[in-house]
Amino acid sequence: MRIVSPQPNKARIAPLAVLPVFFDLIDKRVIAIGGSEPATWKIELLAAAGAHVQVLAPVETWCQELIALAESGTAAGSISLVDCHWAPSDLSGAALAVADIEDDDEAAAFVDAARHEGVPCNVIDRPAFCQFQFGAIVNRSPVVIGVSTAGAAPILGQAVRRRIETLLPHTLSAWARLAQDVRGAVMAQLDAGPQRRAFWEKLAERAFGDAGPTAADARITGAGKTPAPGRVTLVGAGPGDADLLTIKAVRALQSADVILFDDLVSAEVLELARREAKRLLVGKRAARESCKQEDINAMMLNLARQGKHVVRLKSGDPMIFGRAGEEIDMLERHGIAVAVVPGVTAALALASRLNLSLTHRDHAQSVRFVTGHSRRGGLPETLNWQALSDPATTSVYYMSRRTLPEIVSRLGAQGMSLETPAVIAGNVGRADEQVWRGTVGEAVAAVTAFPLSAPTIFAVGDALKRADSGRLALVASA
Template sequence: MHVVSRQQNKSRPDRVAPLAVLPVFFDLTGKRVIAIGGSEAATWKIELLAAAGAHVQVLAPIDQWCDDLIALAESGASAGTISLVDCQWSPSDLSGAALAVADIEGDAEALAFVEAARDAAVPYNVIDRPEFCQFQFGTIVNRSPVVVGISTAGAAPILGQAVRRRIETLLPATLSAWAQLARQVRASVMDRLEAGPQRRAFWERLVDRAFGDAAPTPMDGDIDAIAAAPPLGRVTLVGAGPGDADLLTIKAVRALQSADVILFDDLVSPDVLELARREAKRMLVGKRAARESCRQEDINEMMLTLARQGKHVVRLKSGDPMIFGRAGEEIDMLEGHGIAVGVVPGVTAALALASRLGISLTHRDHAQSVRFVTGHSRKGVLPDTLNWVGLADPATTSVYYMSRRTLPEIVSQLRAQGMGLGTPAIIAGNVGRADEQVWRGTIGEAVAAVEAFPLSAPTIFAVGDALRQRTSAAAIAVSA
């Protein structure tokens, strides 16, 4: 016999990093489980065990049964059974059990329980006493038959709950129905579809639809029809927001997780891309001031070609795709060629800046409307169709996008229409990113101030009386 030790094979990289615990899922359907104690903490574990199909026998004196436990036993569990036994536990009770759980405070009794469980070869857990546990209950996300277990090895349960909340947002409630459908058709798929590309294509289509918003229909179980149908490509225009990944909508994250190809703007942050499906191909198609750009016609052709190949294409745009994002042109082109298009909104830069500074753009004491205005036309200068009379109204908060180069002319036009030099103004570049740059002052000072902003930075210029808010030292701090 030849034994290879770890020391003899150090040069080989680890395929799996060290695990604090091994995630294992018990099939408890129809199995007998012992639960000792009748507290609220024990009740939650009892309900969990019964939901997994176990026959849970609860051993505790009747005066220790909490109201929640009694109500649970009377109403019945969602699966399995729960029986309450008015008694003190003994080591013989553990014989033949699949698992044993106990709510015990004293060390001596806990140790006796552990020894009894070991003698009976029963996995054991003393609630909230990791030193007396052979297995642990993790935080779960329940989309049964899809069940996600999360463990911090007892180190930080609150962190585990936070992770669960993140995962909950990614998994639609309808995923359970899709998983049940997959279980129902699995045997037929294995029997009727050839292993390899045909079978893989079927499962990929089912999984792709499973992460949408709709529950499965009878047609989704028609194996022959789905296998014979050509793959249907589609495009989703997704707003990536100003840069902070935490500002993404749940629907945006789901789109990124189901994408085959992602065409992303130069301004999309790496943190946002990090949330995308690992297998998705990423293609930079950015357009940015003072840099070489990808032509819109080329982007349109890429989306069309990829969608015709049956791929789910995510066109990832900074901010909101429907605000100065050329979404209208892309939608018209794709729908004109019969490609399905969806849109997921994002947080646009003006709203991100307002939230960042704690400013209401339509504060009723200062402004009755807000306008988002393009700072340049197709030719790179101010559009000649702007209504400067309306824009010069200080009771309207105006936010000029892409205005780094044209800001001096904007100020000149506003002054020509009678706007006072003391009208509050804000210049902001790279809103929501680590290198965010914000200046506050008046339009009379803005022309000189904008010189401190790089030409390549996406810059917005906000003007109006509503911006007078929060100018005291107590205001939210901004970077100069």
């Protein structure tokens, strides 16, 4: 029978610059030639992989880092220093060979000797003399991730490694070791197919949570039949810019089964969520039909009782005017585990946007976050307007688009100067952001340029003074 390769335009995998492979070096002999600092880094890496590294180099070329490494020992493998020049016969029987050689003729001789002995070789920072490359490494052993740019852009490879590092919890190592430990029992006790898959999928999901495994995670009997207890994580999505998410927030999104998200959560934040996660919009927004809080509570409770990890994704910070207290109380009353991941709240996003300190010590000794919207729709009746009229306190009124004129009236009635600096901001941190700067007396007219449906904050206080005396008119950020 003749097998015909598919046409190039029907390839199942795109071309690879290099083939990623992983060497098992445990108890294997590896040759390293050279005692320089670059060689020392490779030697330490090889020993960490369990190799017995024999370093061949004249003693006068041994750097202090290499000597200290050999004397202190390594967590795995071993290092032995040999005061000699290398010879082709030294490579016989080695699993790998690495060299720090600058001379082209000597490097070529090293490669020829390695090929003769069938030993994969690498000349450090000399791609033309390398049969394999050391990529950037993310170490969550036994989970090991290698990043290569095929020598084209090593700094870019390091940047990719750093990005992956932020996404992978350090507890992933413990979860991977648990998987190793229970693999035999899973194979023996669980039927092939859905039951085994359910166990491994649940373990994998929990591995991207906030904690390491417990004894309960290692139990096999009944796994895949009885759902694990569900949980809810309240996550702050910040003002909209995905780069302002915390690492912990990204991890929560990556481990979610269901995401209940606010109307103000940006698409770029949702893009970081686990692809398989179900996404449900439960937003509450001025001048629009909203999901009732009672319905949101019921959804969270029902989904968690099904054993799901529910992420309640809130714009800004969950604990700042986000009704998180009500949700936490309800879930805890029903025995559902709740965790909170903070986010950047709108007032702080605005301060960074304008490069203003809300507590500049020459102008303000405190800051207040004040709700500008009560359950009945107007200003809360319990606000202390005398305290709020102090210009040495920076006050930021949330949800204040409709109530701003009354806020100004109340402040003026308490004696606050209408020349006190003020800022109005809508859709902070989003593409359609609007910012106005002026005085309290000018704010009532200025707020009419802000849509009623835009989430709007109103900041007041001497700390908001500009370095110059000019006015920043209404700005729409592109």
